[in-house]
Amino acid sequence: MTSKCRLTYFTLKGLGEPIRYMLSYRNIKFEDVRLDMETWKATVKHTAPFGKAPVLEIDGKVLTQSKAICRYMAREAGIAGKDTWEDLQIDMMIDTIEDVRTAAADYKFERDEKKKAEKKDPLYNETIPFYFKKFETIVSASKGHLANKKLTWADIYFVAISEHMCFLIDQDILEPYPNLKALKDTIHAIPGIKKYVEQRPADILVEF
Missing domain, CATH: 1.20.1050.10 (Glutathione S-transferase Yfyf (Class Pi); Chain A, domain 2)
Incomplete structure (x- = not known):
């Protein structure tokens, strides 16, 4: 899928955890960036596509929305629906x-x-x-x-x-x-x- 992944989310499981699970399911190494709210607002929020987390960067491409990301990775992994x-x-x-x-x-x-x-x-x-x-x-x-x-x-x-x-x-x-x-x-x-x-x-x- 990729050689470089960076997931940015908060210091809890939340909506970042399904993405972490999906990346782990596929044995994809990723940088797991966990931020407190103050740091998120000061350093990352303004760069996120819609100002929300989680944010997944795949080889420089910036993705958002937990379910959409998981759905994409599921199709890549063969664990989405067959039709x-x-x-x-x-x-x-x-x-x-x-x-x-x-x-x-x-x-x-x-x-x-x-x-x-x-x-x-x-x-x-x-x-x-x-x-x-x-x-x-x-x-x-x-x-x-x-x-x-x-x-x-x-x-x-x-x-x-x-x-x-x-x-x-x-x-x-x-x-x-x-x-x-x-x-x-x-x-x-x-x-x-x-x-x-x-x-x-x-x-x-x-x-x-």
Whole structure:
């Protein structure tokens, strides 16, 4: 794919983690630049295509948008759909995963303590159980995967984002779901991803 990659994101998993996983899946060496918000705003934000992170540089070409980057790398790696129907199955899962992540992030980074308290119960007791029970059922019926009964980038994206969601809600989001835990184990057993996970730094909260 390339001889030089540089990923710029914050000092946490977030939307950078699926890209890190995809690069690791393909055994592509990359510079993993993790910035605090102050440094991002002062040195990088103005150079990003739309002023947002993550930013992936591939041989000098600057890319943005986590899902678009992962989708591109999946096609290069042969873990996208074999046709438009399979791509649709994957994209439906990805967008649904993003719905849950957005809700969790909205809770985590809410600065008004009263509003945050109001968001907690619906998130923990309604939103997360509703979606994750469905994910659990899908994986059970799809040979251990989220789409097309085979390994796709939806699986890798899900595991990477679910790990970030553990940080967002301060608990192991997969603990009640044995099929989802097994999927995580499957992804973490992939050699490139296994090596990355063993070496990655811990999250540091970014003040958005």
